[in-house]
Amino acid sequence: MPEKSAASPDAPASRQAVLGCWLRNDLTRAAALARHWTTEEPASLDAWIMLAETCTRQRHPEESLQALQQAAEIDGNHPLFWRALCQAALQAGAFYAAHGAVAAARYTAIKPAILAEMEKWLRAEGLVDTRGNFLKPEASENGWQDLVPRLWQPNREDVRLCWGRLRGRILVYPLDFAAPAAAFAGGAGPEAWFRFPTTVEKLSRTYETTFLQVAPPPEIFNPFQAYFLQASLHLCGFFPERTSEQKWVSHTPVGDLEIHVFGSRHFCLIENEALLAFLCTFLPHVFNGRITLNGPNADLEAALSWLTHI
Numbered sequence: 001m002p003e004k005s006a007a008s009p010d011a012p013a014s015r016q017a018v019l020g021c022w023l024r025n026d027l028t029r030a031a032a033l034a035r036h037w038t039t040e041e042p043a044s045l046d047a048w049i050m051l052a053e054t055c056t057r058q059r060h061p062e063e064s065l066q067a068l069q070q071a072a073e074i075d076g077n078h079p080l081f082w083r084a085l086c087q088a089a090l091q092a093g094a095f096y097a098a099h100g101a102v103a104a105a106r107y108t109a110i111k112p113a114i115l116a117e118m119e120k121w122l123r124a125e126g127l128v129d130t131r132g133n134f135l136k137p138e139a140s141e142n143g144w145q146d147l148v149p150r151l152w153q154p155n156r157e158d159v160r161l162c163w164g165r166l167r168g169r170i171l172v173y174p175l176d177f178a179a180p181a182a183a184f185a186g187g188a189g190p191e192a193w194f195r196f197p198t199t200v201e202k203l204s205r206t207y208e209t210t211f212l213q214v215a216p217p218p219e220i221f222n223p224f225q226a227y228f229l230q231a232s233l234h235l236c237g238f239f240p241e242r243t244s245e246q247k248w249v250s251h252t253p254v255g256d257l258e259i260h261v262f263g264s265r266h267f268c269l270i271e272n273e274a275l276l277a278f279l280c281t282f283l284p285h286v287f288n289g290r291i292t293l294n295g296p297n298a299d300l301e302a303a304l305s306w307l308t309h310i
Contacts, residue, residue, distance in 0.1 A: 093139030100152025132285025
């Protein structure tokens with residue numbers, strides 16, 4: 001269980017007491033002890049996680065959520081927070097949150113055995129079929145989705161992606177970036193920004209608006225939204241593997257999806273036509289149908305040499 005976090009000398013004893021009740025299957029007593037522990041040490045991450053896991057064992061997902069909300073205030077990126085969230089969200093039918101917990105945990109110092117355990121839970125209870133249907137009935141993500149990265153919050157704005165080919169490779173970028181990237185690749189000056197107000201609005205969420213004063217470097221059009229493709233394959237059980245410091249690969253039976261990171265530059269590559277075809281037909285069935293992938297996009301293909309120049 002979680003390591004001691006600014007806890008009193010009695011914290012290990014409190015943990016052992018709750019664990020002992022688990023072993024005796026006395027979950028009512030375990031919950032009472034865990035609640036008392038959170039009262040005595042409201043800043044203890046251990047206490048709130050133990051309470052959340054006890055409530056999950058009791059099949060009380062709403063109480064688990066309340067405990068996890070308190071834990072998130074203390075350290076919402078702790079590996080064992082993600083573990084507890086995955087388990088509770090699966091039980092509650094909040095499958096996107098469960099996947100988001102596993103995906104976020106990969107970027108922490110989580111022990112491989114714990115990550116493998118979480119992936120096993122997803123494979124058993126939380127995957128979709130090719131029509132986007134989960135094995136168990138879905139429930140509301142309300143409350144749960146607030147605990148995971150925005151990528152995994154299914155009720156956000158539409159994500160429109162497009163693809164193009166460059167030297168035999170299939171690359172993915174946000175559709176709103178294709179036309180402005182083509183303009184700047186063709187030598188346009190900063191005045192071109194005013195032709196693309198939607199793109200300017202989206203980029204302004206990430207960058208200071210001083211970018212409007214210059215012709216931009218290619219990395220301003222980083223395809224961060226392409227991570228939705230990785231997330232969609234995650235829902236099928238094709239979990240990404242980090243094959244190097246710069247590369248994440250999602251292996252599927254029909255081809256690989258690759259995310260490459262070089263310093264501040266990000267690239268998303270689809271290995272072949274078979275995976276491209278699968279994604280184009282599968283995406284409308286997940287994330288409430290708000291992700292689309294279309295192409296080949298002429299503007300994007302005109303800009304790809306510039307966009308991929310390092």
